Amino acid sequence: MVEGSGGRWRWLAVVIMVVSVSEPALSNPQTNQVGVLGCSPFNYTDVADSMRVLNATFADLRNQLSSDNKRFATSTQQPVYAMAQCRNYLSTADCVACLDAAVVATRNCSNKTGGRIIFDGCFLRYEDSYFYEQITDAGTYPTCGKRTDPKQDVFNTTAKQLLYELQLATPRINGFFAAAKQEASGGGGSGGAAFAVAQCIETIDETGCQACLTITYRNILGCLSKSASARAIAPACFMRYSNKRFFPNNQTTNLAAFLETGSSGKKKAIIGGVVGGVGIIILVLAAIFIYRRSKKPNAARRGNILGATQLKGPENYRYKDLKAATKGFSQENKLGQGGFGDVYKGTLKNGDVVAVKKLVISSRAKADFETEVRLITNVHHRNLIRLLGCSAKGEELLLVYEYMANASLDRYIYGDKRGMLNWKQRVDIILGTAMGLVYLHQQFHVCIIHRDIKSSNILLDDDFQPKIADFGLARLLPQNQSHVSTKFAGTLGYTAPEYAIHGHLSEKVDIYSFGIVILEIISGRRSSDIRVEPVTEYLLEQAWKLYENEEHLRLVDSTLDPNDYTTEEVKRILEIALVCTQSPPSLRPSMSELVIMLSSSDRSIFQNQPNRPTVISDLGNRVQVLSDTSATTASSTSHATASISDVSGR
Numbered sequence: 001m002v003e004g005s006g007g008r009w010r011w012l013a014v015v016i017m018v019v020s021v022s023e024p025a026l027s028n029p030q031t032n033q034v035g036v037l038g039c040s041p042f043n044y045t046d047v048a049d050s051m052r053v054l055n056a057t058f059a060d061l062r063n064q065l066s067s068d069n070k071r072f073a074t075s076t077q078q079p080v081y082a083m084a085q086c087r088n089y090l091s092t093a094d095c096v097a098c099l100d101a102a103v104v105a106t107r108n109c110s111n112k113t114g115g116r117i118i119f120d121g122c123f124l125r126y127e128d129s130y131f132y133e134q135i136t137d138a139g140t141y142p143t144c145g146k147r148t149d150p151k152q153d154v155f156n157t158t159a160k161q162l163l164y165e166l167q168l169a170t171p172r173i174n175g176f177f178a179a180a181k182q183e184a185s186g187g188g189g190s191g192g193a194a195f196a197v198a199q200c201i202e203t204i205d206e207t208g209c210q211a212c213l214t215i216t217y218r219n220i221l222g223c224l225s226k227s228a229s230a231r232a233i234a235p236a237c238f239m240r241y242s243n244k245r246f247f248p249n250n251q252t253t254n255l256a257a258f259l260e261t262g263s264s265g266k267k268k269a270i271i272g273g274v275v276g277g278v279g280i281i282i283l284v285l286a287a288i289f290i291y292r293r294s295k296k297p298n299a300a301r302r303g304n305i306l307g308a309t310q311l312k313g314p315e316n317y318r319y320k321d322l323k324a325a326t327k328g329f330s331q332e333n334k335l336g337q338g339g340f341g342d343v344y345k346g347t348l349k350n351g352d353v354v355a356v357k358k359l360v361i362s363s364r365a366k367a368d369f370e371t372e373v374r375l376i377t378n379v380h381h382r383n384l385i386r387l388l389g390c391s392a393k394g395e396e397l398l399l400v401y402e403y404m405a406n407a408s409l410d411r412y413i414y415g416d417k418r419g420m421l422n423w424k425q426r427v428d429i430i431l432g433t434a435m436g437l438v439y440l441h442q443q444f445h446v447c448i449i450h451r452d453i454k455s456s457n458i459l460l461d462d463d464f465q466p467k468i469a470d471f472g473l474a475r476l477l478p479q480n481q482s483h484v485s486t487k488f489a490g491t492l493g494y495t496a497p498e499y500a501i502h503g504h505l506s507e508k509v510d511i512y513s514f515g516i517v518i519l520e521i522i523s524g525r526r527s528s529d530i531r532v533e534p535v536t537e538y539l540l541e542q543a544w545k546l547y548e549n550e551e552h553l554r555l556v557d558s559t560l561d562p563n564d565y566t567t568e569e570v571k572r573i574l575e576i577a578l579v580c581t582q583s584p585p586s587l588r589p590s591m592s593e594l595v596i597m598l599s600s601s602d603r604s605i606f607q608n609q610p611n612r613p614t615v616i617s618d619l620g621n622r623v624q625v626l627s628d629t630s631a632t633t634a635s636s637t638s639h640a641t642a643s644i645s646d647v648s649g650r
C-alpha cells in the first residue's frame with residue numbers, strides 16, 4: 001500500500017532527524033539521554049507473543065545485571081536479540097535503575113521490532129536480527145555539549161591527550177572499560193583537568209573494540225575546540241569527556257599500565273593528539289578489521305535500527321498511481337535525466353513527494369529487476385538515497401525514491417548554484433559521501449559497487465548532507481556492456497582507467513571516481529572539461545601538477561573564502577584525492593581507510609605519497625591514455641599517447 005509506505009518513512013525520518021540531547025543533568029545524571037531513541041520502522045507480526053518474549057528478555061537482562069561486577073549482558077530468545085551495558089563505575093543498584101529507565105524509554109517503540117536507547121550510565125538495544133558484532137552504522141555520531149570551558153584551549157589539549165590514550169588502552173583492558181583523569185598540562189591544579197571514559201561491548205574482540213573506538217575518537221575530536229563535554233556513540237562502543245568529574249575517584253583506571261609494549265616494556269611515546277607509529281598500525285588494523293568483518297555475509301551486516309532492520313520486500317506501487325502523481329510523466333515534472341532513465345517529481349495521493357525513475361533497461365535485465373530492487377530497498381544509510389518501492393507490472397519499470405529538495409552536487413560545484421557551498425560544507429560532503437560508500441562496499445551484507453560515482457549522482461538534502469543516488473542499478477546492465485558505449489562517454493572523467501580500458505571491475509573503481517569527485521568539490525572544476533583557460537590540462541593532470549609543485553592553494557575554487565581553509569587542509573584533502581586516483585587499483589585505499597584518513601586532521605597517517613595518476617581521455621569512441629604512472633617526466637603537457645584501446649570493440 002502506497003499510504004502505508006509514505007507514513008512509515010515519514011516516521012523513520014522523524015526519528016533520525018530529531019537529535020535532542022539534554023545537556024543539563026536530570027534528577028539522575030545516569031539517565032541523561034545521549035542521542036535519540038531509535039526504533040525500527042517495522043512492526044512485529046505476532047505482537048502479543050513478541051511482547052511476551054520481549055518482557056522476558058528484559059527481565060533476563062535485569063537479572064544478569066543484578067549480580068555484582070556484571071555490567072554487560074545479552075539475551076536471545078526468538079525473535080528478540082537484546083543487549084544491555086552499564087558503565088563500570090556504576091554500583092549494581094545504579095546499574096539496574098539505569099536499565100529500568102532504559103526499558104521504560106524503549107517502550108515508546110511500542111510494537112516495533114527494534115529499539116535502542118543510550119544514557120550516560122547505560123544503554124539498551126534489541127533487534128529481531130543478530131547485531132552483537134556490529135561495530136558501526138548510520139547511528140555513529142558525536143554530540144557536543146553546549147558549555148565551553150573557561151580555558152577551552154588548555155582543556156582542549158588536555159582532553160585530547162587523555163582521549164587519545166583512552167582509545168588506545170581500553171581495548172587492552174579486560175572488560176573493555178576505562179575511566180581516567182588528566183591534569184591540565186600547565187599543572188598547578190587551577191582547573192582545566194579533563195575526565196573521560198571509554199567502553200566497548202563484550203561480544204567483540206580487542207581489534208573490534210579498537211576499530212570502534214578509533215571511529216568514536218575521531219568523531220569526538222570535533223567537539224574539543226568548542227565544548228567542555230561531549231559523547232560519541234557507536235553500536236559497539238561509547239566515549240565521553242567532560243571538564244567535570246562524572247565518575248568516583250576510586251574508579252579511575254591507571255592507563256599507563258596498558259600503554260606499555262609487551263616485550264620491551266618501554267612506554268610508547270605519546271604526544272598529545274598526534275597519532276604516531278602506534279596510531280598508524282591501529283588505524284590500519286581498524287580498517288582491516290572493518291573490512292574483514294564486513295566481508296562476512298552475516299545477519300548483522302543487514303543493518304539495524306538507525307540503518308535498517310530486516311530484509312523487507314519493496315513497496316509495490318500501482319502504475320496508474322505513479323502516472324497520476326507525475327502528471328502523466330509530464331515535462332514540467334521532469335527532474336532530470338539519469339544514466340538509467342528519466343526522473344520525475346511525483347506527489348502521491350497522501351501528499352508524499354517522491355522521485356519516480358523510468359528505467360530504460362533491456363528485457364533480459366527484467367528478470368533480475370525484482371531481485372535487485374529487493375536488494376536496494378534494504379539499503380538504509382543516511383548518505384544513500386532511499387528506494388521506497390517500484391512498479392513492475394505496468395508497461396514500464398518504475399522506481400520510487402525519496403525526494404531531495406536540493407539539486408545535485410554538480411550544480412553547486414560548477415552549475416547554476418556555483419559558489420553557494422563554503423569550505424566546511426564541502427569537506428562535510430566529501431566525508432558524507434565516503435560514509436555512504438563504506439556502507440555500500442563494506443557494511444551492507446553484499447558488496448555493492450556503484451560504478452558511476454560522479455557529482456551529478458550525489459544529491460544534497462536540506463542540510464546539504466550528501467546522498468548518493470543510482471546505486472545498485474549498474475548490476476542490471478549486462479556484465480560486458482556496463483563500462484562501454486554512450487553512457488560511458490558521459491562520465492569518462494570519473495572512470496578508473498582499468499575499467500574504462502579493460503572492463504576490470506572492483507570496489508577500487510568507485511574509489512577512483514570518488515577521488516575525482518573530491519577534486520571537483522575543492523576546485524569547482526568539471527573533471528571532463530578539457531581545456532579551461534588559463535589552465536590547459538584535465539582536472540586530474542592539473543591537480544597532480546600543483547601537488548607536485550607544492551602549489552596546492554592554486555587548485556582551490558576561487559569562489560571560496562580564503563579565510564575558511566588552510567594550506568595544510570587543502571594539501572591533506574588533495575593528497576587523499578590523489579591517493580584514490582592511483583593505478584594500479586591495489587594502491588588505492590579502501591573506503592573505510594579513507595573515512596579514517598578524512599576524519600583525521602593528521603597527515604602522518606599516510607604511509608605513502610600518492611603516485612602520479614593515469615589520465616585518460618576519450619577521442620570519439622576511443623579511450624586514450626594521456627599520461628601513465630610509468631611516465632618519467634613531470635610535465636603533463638606532453639600528451640604522448642602511451643596506449644590506445646578500442647573500447648567499443650570489447
Ligand SMILES: *[C@@H]1O[C@H](CO)[C@@H](O)[C@H](O)[C@H]1NC(C)=O
Nearest residue numbers: 048049050051052053054055
Ligand atoms: C510487558 O511489560 C509491560 C510493562 O511492564 C506490560 O505493560 C505489558 O503488559 C507486558 N506485556 C506482556 C505481553 O506481558
Ligand SMILES: *[C@@H]1O[C@H](CO)[C@@H](O)[C@H](O)[C@H]1NC(C)=O
Nearest residue numbers: 089091247248249250251252
Ligand atoms: C569507592 O568509594 C565509595 C565511596 O565514595 C565506596 O562506597 C566504594 O565502595 C568505593 N569503591 C571501591 C571499589 O573501592
